Amino acid sequence: NAGVTQTPKFRILKIGQSMTLQCTQDMNHNYMYWYRQDPGMGLKLIYYSVGAGITDKGEVPNGYNVSRSTTEDFPLRLELAAPSQTSVYFCASSPGLAGTDTQYFGPGTRLTVL
Amino acid sequence: DQQVKQNSPSLSVQEGRISILNCDYTNSMFDYFLWYKKYPAEGPTFLISISSIKDKNEDGRFTVFLNKSAKHLSLHIVPSQPGDSAVYFCAARYAGNMLTFGGGTRLMVKP
Numbered sequence A: 001n002a003g004v005t006q007t008p009k010f011r012i013l014k015i016g017q018s019m020t021l022q023c024t025q026d027m028n029h030n031y032m033y034w035y036r037q038d039p040g041m042g043l044k045l046i047y048y049s050v051g052a053g054i055t056d057k058g059e060v061p062n063g064y065n066v067s068r069s070t071t072e073d074f075p076l077r078l079e080l081a082a083p084s085q086t087s088v089y090f091c092a093s094s095p096g097l098a099g100t101d102t103q104y105f106g107p108g109t110r111l112t113v114l
Numbered sequence B: 001d002q003q004v005k006q007n008s009p010s011l012s013v014q015e016g017r018i019s020i021l022n023c024d025y026t027n028s029m030f031d032y033f034l035w036y037k038k039y040p041a042e043g044p045t046f047l048i049s050i051s052s053i054k055d056k057n058e059d060g061r062f063t064v065f066l067n068k069s070a071k072h073l074s075l076h077i078v079p080s081q082p083g084d085s086a087v088y089f090c091a092a093r094y095a096g097n098m099l100t101f102g103g104g105t106r107l108m109v110k111p
Helices: none
Strands: A002-005 A010-013 A017-026 A033-039 A043-051 A055-057 A065-068 A076-078 A087-096 A109-113 B010-014 B021-027 B032-038 B045-051 B057-058 B062-067 B071-076 B086-094 B096-101 B105-110
Touching: A002 A087, A017 A087, A017 A109, A017 B071, A043 A065, A043 B096, B010 B021, B010 B086, B021 B032, B021 B086, B021 B105, B032 B062, B045 B057, B045 B071, B071 B086
Parallel strands: A010 A109, B010 B105
Antiparallel strands: A002 A017, A017 A076, A033 A043, A033 A087, A043 A055, A065 A076, A087 A109, B021 B071, B032 B045, B032 B086, B057 B062, B062 B071, B086 B096, B086 B105
């Protein structure tokens, strides 16, 4: 049981390039999330999904896209990378319970845009 | 507009003493609060939580207190251990399962 896995661990992009951050969970969780963490700041929600085929915007969605074709995978796409997207990106999943739902996080992807 | 704030960026405590990490929030609609712990180069891991209908929840060395009238919660770690050195994030739940995070407090426990 690997939990939430993310690839790559590190990546450097040039301005204007595109890339996809991969996220996979093996806990059969319904909910999945993408966050970014800037230095000295808390995590900000980019996009989330409550199930396969359903996605919605979080607090900071501009410049990103997501898809959820399976329960396990929730890739995050960056189009036309900008320096402002330099951050650490965390994927998380949760069962989607009404009461005491807990989010489980992957190890993160550190992205630098130069 | 930060709805969840951790006003102390860092805290240093001697091993064996109590660590108290604080968190303030502004949105009275938050119904569930969580603390996450994060080591360098790892993702946050869940530590302890509390429902808005309670004022205290305890799990071993970790206790979370909630003061709804003051919109304040705190995490107590007793006794503190060097392995507790990490960044601690307070988070509050809204709109189903969405979380808003504070900026984090770096705890350093000195041997």
